[in-house]
Amino acid sequence: MALHTLSLTDVMERDKPPGRYSDGGGLFLHVRSATARSWVVILHDKGKRHEISIGPAVGPGKAGMSLVEARNAAERKRRLRTAGQLGAPPVVVAIEGRTFEQAMTEWFKNVYQKEVIAKTASDAKSSIERHAAKLLKMDVRAITKTNVVAVLEPIWHDINRTANDLRFRIETIFNYARAKDYIAADAPNPADWNVLQHLLPDVTPAVKHHDSVPYAELPGVMRTLRTKNRVAARALDLATLCAVRPTECRAARVCEIDFAKKTWTIPVARLKVKEIIDKNGKTLKAPDHVVPLSRQAITLLKKIIPTDAEPDDLIFEGEKAGQMIGHNAMTHTLQRIADGTAHGMRSSFSTWRAEQTKYEWRLSEAALAHVFKTESEAAYDRSPYVEQRRPLMQDWADYLDSAS
Structure with missing residues (x-):
């Protein structure tokens, strides 16, 4: 993508072409499409280049971090660099929203654990943490159907039942997030089967009968x-x-x-x-x-x-x-x-x-x-x-x- 040095006062511009738009000090608006945009900060520390994702960017009809919030987040990263802590594992916390992990934890505590036995809840949580690890630290507002397909596709053929259960739980967690106003009420559910069924490969599971004694x-x-x-x-x-x-x-x-x-x-x-x-x-x-x-x-x-x-x-x-x-x-x-x-x-x-x-x-x-x-x-x-x-x-x- 081309690199543009522009003021970011036009962050809300709808027809901004794909690319990176600099605000100075290493802060960039990364535009992938009209609706997919995020904030990143690039800092150098002890000879190493660190490209750090801050979170989703606000855009036309899209929730996310404002320019002021992004600048504040970038400044916090610069302070970490000064304190020698830039290389520490990042803790991503949604701004005015929730990470998927936070929404998941709330759903388990407030809903799911009241409906099933402890072992069932534990197994379900382990499955999400294992197979959908890429989603955990993402802001729920930034997760798209492409992100969900990316975690389902690797297991869709080999363990299709597990993959189907995982998709259903992700969909349910997003419904919970919508009910709690962590995402917009009219935002599409990225795990909606009506959409994903056209994006995931067809699987015709072999019918396996239980072995019987003659x-x-x-x-x-x-x-x-x-x-x-x-x-x-x-x-x-x-x-x-x-x-x-x-x-x-x-x-x-x-x-x-x-x-x-x-x-x-x-x-x-x-x-x-x-x-x-x-x-x-x-x-x-x-x-x-x-x-x-x-x-x-x-x-x-x-x-x-x-x-x-x-x-x-x-x-x-x-x-x-x-x-x-x-x-x-x-x-x-x-x-x-x-x-x-x-x-x-x-x-x-x-x-x-x-x-x-x-x-x-x-x-x-x-x-x-x-x-x-x-x-x-x-x-x-x-x-x-x-x-x-x-x-x-x-x-x-x-x-x-x-x-x-």
Whole structure:
């Protein structure tokens, strides 16, 4: 870019060509386009040239630092040079605004941490700090869609789910910043998917199914599993008997079991699908998932639930009191016996039903807490059909006991 020596009293000029405009003393207005402009100060210290970005510059219809603010900031940099501290790591603080890091920290404290458990919040923050480090010290008013694409593109193919989560969180933080007036109310959100979907490469994720143990091998696998004296083994046993997801099982509590009715009621909050569409197109809260318990499941539960257990006690408590077993504990237990995953046991159940029984496929799908797609099927899904599923689950439990 060309270097121009001009007075900066015309900072607000709209049609200023790209280039650097000097104010003297090493302070420059750096114009990249009509809407992208920033302040930089160039200083020499001990034979080294330091080019320091001060912050976004005010412009036509654009918030940023005024000429006076930029001159004051440049003077502070000159004082650091005099004090021998110019080479220290810069601390960028937004003027009349916030850095992205500051807005992020506020959002986590005031919003996100109140909605999720501590570990989820910690993992989300670590992801932002790791993958979006380039944004942290930038003024939220200066961040553009180009900046956001620059942090998403390197991970868009390899860890697309993480990248999508990251984009959503960045978008949410900018919405928070807008609500707090850290950016203009009409400023575009640089992480808006309606825009970024045209700038990021297409990704067609490969469908990866959970590895399942062939149902023909399951009776032998279950016989071996039941010799293992581990909490995770008992959880995997129950999850397999009931064809439920590992997450639904590991968080099971005593109050969910009704021995009189021989049922296990899994709250909708723990299910994968929490809403359904009725035949009129209205969105409704999905029902709890009621599992009819086989004789084997009841025997197992009576064996592992202490007689003095409290209703809110976890059935499968981990090493720490009050905490459930680990996320992968059931799969790791299975993999010491056979190739497969705990979630894959549901596929084994589904295949067994299709190939070895005459039970209607809808009963299998209802047992798996799946949601049907058409209006009539959605209406069916709202009915738990507990008693119709009871013979199916009993036959499945008997089959798992059939190892010779």
